[in-house]
Amino acid sequence: MVKTRQPVGRAELLAQARSALATGQSVLLRGPAGVGKSTVLDALALRPRAAVVLRSAAAEAEAELPYLGLIDLLDGASEAAFGTLPEHLRAAIDGALLRTALPETPYDQLAVRLAVLELLRALAADRSVLLIVDDLQWIDEPSAEVLRFVARRLEGTSIRLLAAERFAGDADPSRADLCPQPCVQLTVSPLSESDVVDLLRERFGGSVTRRDAQRIYRASRGNPLYVTELGRALRARTTPVAPMEPLPVPDKLRALLSARIATLPESERPILLLTAAAARPSVALLERCGVSVGRGLEAVRTGMLVVEPDGAIRFTHPLLCEMVYADAPAPERASAHERLAEVATDPVERSRHLAAARDAPDETLARSLAEAADAARLRGAPAAAA
Ligand SMILES: Nc1ncnc2c1ncn2[C@@H]1O[C@H](COP(=O)(O)OP(=O)(O)O)[C@@H](O)[C@H]1O
Ligand SMILES: [Mg+2]
Known part of the structure; x- marks a missing residue:
């Protein structure tokens, strides 16, 4: 979604990020949930000063689905660029990114890495390329491995990464190693x-x-x-x-979001929960689960959910998604995953849902989600730069 409004109080941060990008550096924005990373990312993406912009936003629910991050990111790459790849690399990347049917033999990880590297080099042969990844912390590990491999080999190209990563405290792991060097890390601080x-x-x-x-x-x-x-x-x-x-x-962001979710009509609960549990929620997917997404949803009217023109459904903030999931009674969560497993076409996705359905009373996950949201409030202060 493109927002035209200028973010409040971010002139200096935007200037720093723009000047870094303009001098060929990558930029990693870091800060706790809700501090305004995506807002800054959107503002930067509005005037990118790059000929080719590839963008993806990772979601927590898809972190276990291999290559979903790359599928998203490379969705905007031209067919011509794919066409420049030698046949074996082309086959590897097509298989990995589900552009063709699953290959019969296991695909070679190295070939996928090399293919992505070559693809990006082809794209950047005569133009500047900007990769934008929001919520870098949730990108699936296979995609992260490819990006890590690629990042170390992009020197001398015009490819930069602009990413945002949730980071609440020193103990949080960072994916800064996915950024090609030189990379500037900028902390998104609380507003004055x-x-x-x-x-x-x-x-x-x-x-x-x-x-x-x-x-x-x-x-x-x-x-x-x-x-x-x-x-x-x-x-x-x-x-x-x-x-x-x-x-x-409530004096906690998490409790505040839960209270807001609780004001929604009971009839919208299945929509919220399926959206929170699915990796790629859409109107069509929910319909396959037997839930119709009519017009005039209260969750949309009150700015909690967005239904995109292409039918994709998303929460306006990932913390809302986390709270819907964490607050749902375990049997409801299990049945949502059960239904999503029934309609999933991707086997990995199906097994993920089944595992979640069988493993339903997962207090640990609910607790850790709640703790993460709490920490976000407690650590409204800027995270220490790594
Ligand atoms: N600088 C800003 N000016 C205006 N609104 C902002 C600003 N930063 C964040 N917001 C609003 O606060 C909410 C959370 O911001 P978001 O960018 O999604 O945070 P993050 O990505 O760090 O979790 C959004 O509703 C967003 O519109
Ligand atoms: Mg964000």
């Missing part, structure tokens, strides 16, 4: 108080008072997702908040 005021004004007009804005700033510690959710919750109140009264909303 005056930026928070601007953001609230932009979203909610004059309905948020200065005092409320200050409280929202303090509660959110400048995390824009938290800011907009608090603003929304405040606006939904019919009576104003008295000066000494605490903000009438």
Whole structure:
């Protein structure tokens, strides 16, 4: 989705990133959930200054599906570029990216790596190429291995990577090694108080008072997702908040998102859960699962889900997806995976759903998702640069 609005308070960060890209460097944006990485990425993607832009956004649900990240990323590569590959590399990449039927013999990982490298070199032969990957932390490991291999061999080409990675603390592993060198790592920091005021004004007009804005700033510690959710919750109140009264909303981003999800009609729950559990949710996929995605969804109206013109469905923020999944009762999660397994055409995807369905009361996963969301709030401060 292309947003034309300029992000609030990011002029300096955008300038740093643009100048790095303009001088042939790759850029890795890092920060906790909701701090505004995708927003900065979108703003940079709007005026990319590259002849060829290939873009993908990884999702947590697809992290176990091999090569899905590359399928997405290379979807925009021209057929002509594929045509330049020698036959055995072409066969390997076509098999790996499911461009042809599955090969009969196992495909050779090295051939896939070489094929992607050659493909990118062909694309960059006479033009500049920018690869954009959002949520780098979720790219499936096979795709990551290919990108890692390729990154070390791109010196002297005009190929750069612009990526965003969720990073909440020093203990988080980083995929910075997927970035071709030289690469600039930029921390996406929380917004300042005056930026928070601007953001609230932009979203909610004059309905948020200065005092409320200050409280929202303090509660959110400048995390824009938290800011907009608090603003929304405040606006939904019919009576104003008295000066000494605490903000009438949960003090954790995770709890706030759960509360918002809980306001949706019961009838939309299957849509939300199937969307959260699927790797590539779409209107057609949900229909195959026996759920119709009618017009006028409350989840769409309230800005939680987006149905793209091509029928793809996505949450407006991955934390919403995580909370829908984490909050669903285990039997409902199992039955969603069961249904998705029935309609999946890709065997890997089917087995992933089956495993998830059989393994339903997975408190560990729910807990770790919840902890991740909590950590995002707690660590609204910029992550230490690695
Ligand atoms: N600088 C900004 N100006 C205006 N809105 C922002 C800004 N940064 C983030 N937001 C809003 O906050 C929410 C979370 O931002 P997002 O970019 O999705 O965060 P992240 O990718 O780091 O999780 C989105 O609704 C986005 O529109
Ligand atoms: Mg994001």
